[in-house]
Amino acid sequence: MPENQKKVLEVKHLKQYFGVGKPDMVKAVDDISFDIYDGEVFGLVGESGSGKTTAGRSIIHLYNPTDGQIIFNGKDVSSFKSKKEKLEFTRNMQMIFQDPQASLNPRMTVEDIIAEGIDIHGLAKDKAERRKKVEDLLETVGLNRDHASRYPHEFSGGQRQRIGIARALAVEPSFIIADEPISALDVSIQAQVVNLMKDLQKERGLTYLFIAHDLSMVKYISDRIGVLHYGRLLEVGPADDVYLTPLHDYTKSLISAVPEPDPEFERTRQRVPYDASIEQDKEGQPRKLREITPGHFVRCSEEELSFYQERAANYKKEKQETPSV
Amino acid sequence: MGERILDVNNLEINFHTYAGDVKAIRDVSFHLDKGETLAIVGESGSGKSVTTKSLMGLLANNARVVGGSIMYHDEDILKKSEKQMQDIRGKDIAMIFQDPMTSLDPTMKIGRQIAEPLMKHKNVEKKKALAQALEILKLVGIDHAEERINEYPHQFSGGQRQRIVIAIALVCYPEILIADEPTTALDVTIQAQILDLMKELQQKIETSIIFITHDLGVVAGMADRVAVMYAGQIIEYGSVDEIFYNPQHPYTWGLLNSMPTLNSTDLQAIPGTPPDLLDPPKGDPFAARNPYAMKIDEKEKPPFFKVSETHFASTWLLHPDAPKITPPDEIVRRKKIFKKMQANVN
Structure with missing residues (x-):
């Protein structure tokens, strides 16, 4: 991302601990920092238990962060002084949830589900305008106008996820957190929903935080990617750089495990084993994200810096030696 | 490829619902040869799981086989009684389910769960069965197997639980192993380990695998035929x-x-x-x-x-x-x- 671009979201030293003070305290998110720029898709990948969902939920205030700062559009939104402040925040930041089965109230009509935000924020003058807005939203996400009066159970998984997207769009946010929006859907439907999200982003100039475990899908939709493991960001960089020239051993291992729909490739696949003990912090060698190549960061200590620089240099050398096909 | 061990011919299965009969399987035929891996690919609702459940005689109560045959060693599985199926299930044809969280008994030690098919099908006495369970537990890559054999499912991670499920399925050296989305609930790195394990074990005990999945990436790495x-x-x-x-x-x-x-x-x-x-x-x-x-x-x-x-x-x-x-x-x-x-x- 170019330097002059506007930062929409700045996450600074975010910590989210559960069960603080108890012996079984969990550091779900342990001091992560990253920025998201205007109009980009930032992909957050990690395995189950890595803290990716918790991070998303902390950012949008479904949890109260244990520590750290979240700055959204230049304002500190780590805590709110008044209800008005919180309303203004949720108007601009919305969320799409993983499970379209569980995230839609089965007793509400699609119209009421989508218009809930419109009501809360008073965005429609009267019933007719409310209805019009809902119908327009339904069309935007590829459903029919007359679906408004139906109930969630009358829809398939893919359609329900479209309703979830329409609900998020209803208050015209600038920023959307999508937490595994497609993992509950069938393959042929996944592509539909992801393409819809991509189109909406272009049309409306949205910024996304896209959380997922499916690396190839994250790579497809994201401009930049952060790799999360044990609640820590291990690597951040432009999507292509992270995938083609992964710096951290964990990222390398993760990418080497993604199955590709290509039998020839699978027959010659080399998996990279990963030893998580390298993530153990050493006394007196504090680790943080350090920039190795422009925009490409890896979590390391001062002492490890040269190792990663060498790794990046090797990638560069390899690339020069093998002409692109 | 080796000899043919399974032949499904013109299978038709309906599900009776209040709205009418759902024609879930319509004229499906395929075969399985010894030692091969056949992948059945499709979306949810395409009928891939129903097909394999019919092989196991595990269809839901409202399902009705309308036509066709499933020939296993020159005998039609569809004509067998529930009692006869109990002899085949878990011994000759075994199954790995998608969700390792729900396919293990939470109240039974895993050693006992692995030994159970041996005691049931092969009349192995308990002590010997537990010894064999320990062997297979090592084979599927559970560390410190001697101690862990006495633990309960909740003490294991998702990947380990799937390894245990695989151990149960393979303990009787079945001729056919049906794996229904065995890695869908797992992370990619764990998925890779489980797939490698299945390939390795297939070679060791010469079983044929029917692999059901919607993930074409997994199919590319596992299947001989699709x-x-x-x-x-x-x-x-x-x-x-x-x-x-x-x-x-x-x-x-x-x-x-x-x-x-x-x-x-x-x-x-x-x-x-x-x-x-x-x-x-x-x-x-x-x-x-x-x-x-x-x-x-x-x-x-x-x-x-x-x-x-x-x-x-x-x-x-x-x-x-x-x-x-x-x-x-x-x-x-x-x-x-x-x-x-x-x-x-x-």
């Missing part, structure tokens, strides 16, 4: 190379097109949704979503056209009178690879 299911029917089958590099049915094209790879810049989604099987379409079930559909696709179901000795596809596009069309770019790219592979063989 059958693609859509709306209760098999629409194309062939060797793994034939399906991935020389696909013929537009639905197979669509599936390959909508899977992102680490290099893809453009995803072509399949428009629409699968048909309602309460009232399945008369012709090609994919016609309504198929940009290459012709008039005949709506009227008449295409027969299987032979592409090679091992490769068949049910699409009118293969009829000699069909117009020549150009498949999507991604498929053209794949077909080029296929040509190259064939040139190398000849």
Whole structure:
């Protein structure tokens, strides 16, 4: 991302601990920092238990962060002084949830589900305008106008996820957190929903935080990617750089495990084993994200810096030696 | 490939519901040879799980087999009683389910769960069965097996639980192993380990595998042959190379097109949704979503056209009178690879 671009979201030293003070305290998110720029898709990948969902939920205030700062559009939104402040925040930041089965109230009509935000924020003058807005939203996400009066159970998984997207769009946010929006859907439907999200982003100039475990899908939709493991960001960089020239051993291992729909490739696949003990912090060698190549960061200590620089240099050398096909 | 051990012929299964009969499996035929891995690919509702449940005699109460046969060692499984099926299930044909959280008994030590099929099917006494359970637990890669054999399922992680499920399935050295989305609930790195483990064990105990999944990436790495299911029917089958590099049915094209790879810049989604099987379409079930559909696709179901000795596809596009069309770019790219592979063989 170019330097002059506007930062929409700045996450600074975010910590989210559960069960603080108890012996079984969990550091779900342990001091992560990253920025998201205007109009980009930032992909957050990690395995189950890595803290990716918790991070998303902390950012949008479904949890109260244990520590750290979240700055959204230049304002500190780590805590709110008044209800008005919180309303203004949720108007601009919305969320799409993983499970379209569980995230839609089965007793509400699609119209009421989508218009809930419109009501809360008073965005429609009267019933007719409310209805019009809902119908327009339904069309935007590829459903029919007359679906408004139906109930969630009358829809398939893919359609329900479209309703979830329409609900998020209803208050015209600038920023959307999508937490595994497609993992509950069938393959042929996944592509539909992801393409819809991509189109909406272009049309409306949205910024996304896209959380997922499916690396190839994250790579497809994201401009930049952060790799999360044990609640820590291990690597951040432009999507292509992270995938083609992964710096951290964990990222390398993760990418080497993604199955590709290509039998020839699978027959010659080399998996990279990963030893998580390298993530153990050493006394007196504090680790943080350090920039190795422009925009490409890896979590390391001062002492490890040269190792990663060498790794990046090797990638560069390899690339020069093998002409692109 | 080795001898044929399973032959499914013209299988038809309906589910009785208040709204009417759902025709979940419509005229499905396939076979399985000794030692091979057959992948059945399809979306939810395509009938892939129902097909394999019928092999195990585990169909739901409202299911009815309307026609067809499942020949296993010259005997029709569909004609067997529940008691006879209990002898086959877990011994000759075993199954790994999708969700390792729910397929283990939470109140029973895992050693006992692994030993149970041995005691039940092979009349092995408890002590010996537990000793064998320990052996197989080591085989599936559980560390400190001697201590962990006395632990309960909740003390294991998701990947370890799936290893235990695999141990239970393999402890009787079954002839056929049915794996229904065995890695869908797991992370990619764990998935890779489990798939490697299954391949390794398949070699060791010479079992045949029917692998059910919607993940074409997993299929590419596991399968010898692939059958693609859509709306209760098999629409194309062939060797793994034939399906991935020389696909013929537009639905197979669509599936390959909508899977992102680490290099893809453009995803072509399949428009629409699968048909309602309460009232399945008369012709090609994919016609309504198929940009290459012709008039005949709506009227008449295409027969299987032979592409090679091992490769068949049910699409009118293969009829000699069909117009020549150009498949999507991604498929053209794949077909080029296929040509190259064939040139190398000849």
